[in-house]
Amino acid sequence: MKKITSILTLFILSTAFTFGQSSPAYTEKLKTMFEVSGSAVSYKAAIKQMFLMFKKQKPSVPEDVWTEFEAEFLKTSLDDLVVMLEPVYAKHLTIEDLNQLITFYETPTGRKFAKKTPMIMTESMQVGQQWGTKIGKEFQEKLKVKGY
Template structure:
């Protein structure tokens, strides 16, 4: 009975601690998003969404759009950060995030953060070309083998 009780207690403690995140993790993640350029990318996405809606609803006054954009920029980024905490905390500790922040605050880290959007855009184009070429070669090999 005593062994059963101890086993149950250990299991309960494991379940209770599972899913808990280090204190300050969310704020640290938010700071990492800020210095890495991730926050700016999210803001750009929100602004693009507002622009898309703006083009669909031309009867809405400009000040209403400005107000909505400000509200969603503030609210959505906080919501997204909260939603991403479980994802990031599964893979990175608070200390890992702090080290990333330190990196992004260096000269090379800042350069990397500022260059990342252009690198990603250019990489996507290269990746598409690579994928098309790979598909072409794959089909050629399949044909050579009679398939």
């Protein structure tokens, strides 16, 4: 569960590069930006991963219940997430900024970037883990040299 939560958090943070007005129009624009940027697909994949973990934790629950729950959460969770993230994005991005991001994501380069982002994120997390391990070892060695 911790790994899935970390992945979901990373997806949320990775999409939080975006700017500031709060309104139903802004929320709809944000949802569109999530869809064209590939973020919506990533969030849905994270939900599916969570359901796989839940199924392992509760194997006695019938498959039809899982199917019903998953369909419900896939349908409503992104809307809920957009509403929850909207104040964060509105603080940093204007509706015009969202329009420009949407325009970018509708270009061939934008579509390619959206398609490749999940793979880039996965590979980046692996590199980040290696980097963290390297820094941790160097830190430990420096402490050892200092007598700690």
